[in-house]
Amino acid sequence: MAHNGGVQTRKNANRSNSNEDSNQFSVLDDHSHSHNDDPRSPYYLSTGDHPGANLVPKILTDEDDDDFDMWNRCNSLVISWMLHAITPDIADSIMYMESASAIWDELQERFHQKNAPRIFEAKRCMQILTQGSNDVTTYYTRKKALWDQIQEYRPTPVCTCGEMKTLLAYQEGDRVLEFMVGLIESYTNARSQILLQDPLPSFNKA
Known part of the structure; x- marks a missing residue:
């Protein structure tokens, strides 16, 4: 039947x-x-x-x-x-x-496509992404979209230990540095001032 x-x-x-x-x-x-x-x-x-x-x-x-x-x-x-x-x-x-x-x-x-090819493509795009002729807001939006995509495919594990706070701080600092690497030369002075801060400001504040 x-x-x-x-x-x-x-x-x-x-x-x-x-x-x-x-x-x-x-x-x-x-x-x-x-x-x-x-x-x-x-x-x-x-x-x-x-x-x-x-x-x-x-x-x-x-x-x-x-x-x-x-x-x-x-x-x-x-x-x-x-x-x-x-x-x-x-x-x-x-x-x-x-x-x-x-x-x-x-x-x-x-x-079903595994996450590794998607993460690879996002990281490849991130490496070649610079501000170029875009304004800072557009550059920031594109950069953040790639970071969010990687975070979705490879989420941060849940941990209650104090070391996770340090790890997240390092991750946030890396984002700030990656963002500033792609800025055009007219932001050299602003970039130098941010690099002198300890600790580095959050990505949103930078």
């Missing part, structure tokens, strides 16, 4: 996927932060969408359960959604899998 319903859904999805013009989304687009804030995006998550949300009032426990038919219908529907959100070539490789959960795990393992 589950197999027939799932196969029928997959056949319908396969016929729909033959028209590549109707398939506008890619599973490889999970790294785009712009989707997170746009309600029109198919990847938009509202405040009510979280891992602990109860999607159904009763959890399926056995194939003989009275709710199995309903679960199977929902499972087939979710599979159809997933097949319509990926390219036909990718859909062909997973369309005969039995459950939406198995498909999701397969796609997650295949396409």
